[in-house]
Amino acid sequence: MSTTTTTTTHAFKTEQQQTFAAKFETKDLVTFDENAVYGDWRDEFHKNGCVVIKNVISPERAQYYCDKQIQWLKNFDLGFDEKDPSTWTADKLPVSFKGGMYFAYGSTHEKMAWEARTEPTVVEIFEKLWDTKELITSFDGMNISMPNRKDITWSPWPHCDQNPRRKGMQAVQGLLNYAPNGPKDGGLMLMKGSAKLFDEFFSQKRDSADHEDAPPPELEFMDLFLFSKKDVAWFESRGCELVKVNMEPGDFVLWDSRTMHYACFPEGDQIRHVQYICMTPRKFAEPEALEAKKYCFENYMGTTHWPHCNVRVTKEKPMRDGEICPKYRTEPFEKPVVTEKMLQLAGVKPY
Ligand SMILES: [Fe+2]
Numbered sequence: 148m149s150t151t152t153t154t155t156t157h158a159f160k161t162e163q164q165q166t167f168a169a170k171f172e173t174k175d176l177v178t179f180d181e182n183a184v185y186g187d188w189r190d191e192f193h194k195n196g197c198v199v200i201k202n203v204i205s206p207e208r209a210q211y212y213c214d215k216q217i218q219w220l221k222n223f224d225l226g227f228d229e230k231d232p233s234t235w236t237a238d239k240l241p242v243s244f245k246g247g248m249y250f251a252y253g254s255t256h257e258k259m260a261w262e263a264r265t266e267p268t269v270v271e272i273f274e275k276l277w278d279t280k281e282l283i284t285s286f287d288g289m290n291i292s293m294p295n296r297k298d299i300t301w302s303p304w305p306h307c308d309q310n311p312r313r314k315g316m317q318a319v320q321g322l323l324n325y326a327p328n329g330p331k332d333g334g335l336m337l338m339k340g341s342a343k344l345f346d347e348f349f350s351q352k353r354d355s356a357d358h359e360d361a362p363p364p365e366l367e368f369m370d371l372f373l374f375s376k377k378d379v380a381w382f383e384s385r386g387c388e389l390v391k392v393n394m395e396p397g398d399f400v401l402w403d404s405r406t407m408h409y410a411c412f413p414e415g416d417q418i419r420h421v422q423y424i425c426m427t428p429r430k431f432a433e434p435e436a437l438e439a440k441k442y443c444f445e446n447y448m449g450t451t452h453w454p455h456c457n458v459r460v461t462k463e464k465p466m467r468d469g470e471i472c473p474k475y476r477t478e479p480f481e482k483p484v485v486t487e488k489m490l491q492l493a494g495v496k497p498y
Contacts, residue, residue, distance in 0.1 A: 196342030333413025
């Protein structure tokens with residue numbers, strides 16, 4: 148089994164991190180008919196590399212997930228109160244990335260995360276997109292961002308989640324939105340049309356922007372590239388448009404992983420509630436990726452956005468003031484009810 152092992156010292160302490168199936172495909176894993184007309188959201192998706200799909204779950208169901216996420220924050224007993232903004236500070240919240248993205252503490256396998264991944268209408272989106280029912284899912288994180296946080300520094304980080312060495316459409320990311328998300332509420336910024344220019348942009352040597360979130364050189368196999376202001380202008384000069392995606396509770400947004408994107412800081416008074424979800428065909432996965440996913444699944448570990456390759460098995464520990472967070476845990480508070488569908492989506496059970 149070929150693996151890549153690294154050690155890093157980022158926001159999360161990584162004792163040893165192994166990456167399985169990090170190999171790079173240089174062509175499309177699936178070919179789409181350029182002239183196909185679907186008569187639904189797929190037409191916009193294939194044109195722009197991104198699309199918002201309305202009312203995928205009901206507003207009531209979205210509210211259920213908001214409540215679950217708030218309860219999850221409160222389970223840590225750090226003093227967080229969703230009704231008292233003075234408690235919206237790092238010391239009263241579990242450790243997150245960019246002030247609201249949660250990947251640690253077994254959170255990627257909480258019951259609520261699996262419930263979202265297995266919502267029939269969510270699975271249907273990816274079935275339609277890839278034209279197969281045999282899908283596997285990422286074990287992705289969630290985003291619970293309090294607006295107007297004064298205790299965190301924040302800067303935009305335009306990036307794409309596909310390594311420049313991969314070519315073609317190989318992964319499509321998504322997020323299920325639970326709370327009202329208007330222009331002031333932060334959230335997803337997308338460079339519409341940038342996916343189609345990915346190959347042209349990377350046809351010459353490009354250096355990842357100098358940014359605090361840029362991957363260190365030893366992680367050059369990661370599916371992450373940070374764009375500079377100059378790069379942003381390069382895409383804009385070719386007709387791409389940076390848009391803030393506004394959504395209502397229950398909406399879903401899909402974007403090709405070659406699309407430039409980042410999250411903007413929430414400045415209204417609304418808490419942002421999101422679950423990241425990504426699915427690709429099981430046939431894209433090599434046996435070693437499936438094996439690594441099984442290990443992650445059985446040990447409540449998360450993965451990157453990529454369901455079928457570059458599976459990073461990490462023993463990441465959230466760090467607080469230079470020490471491992473005293474609330475560090477390796478299991479969800481509320482474990483999911485394991486179903487046949489879940490095992491198939493996890494890649495543990497074949498179809
Ligand atoms: Fe991203």
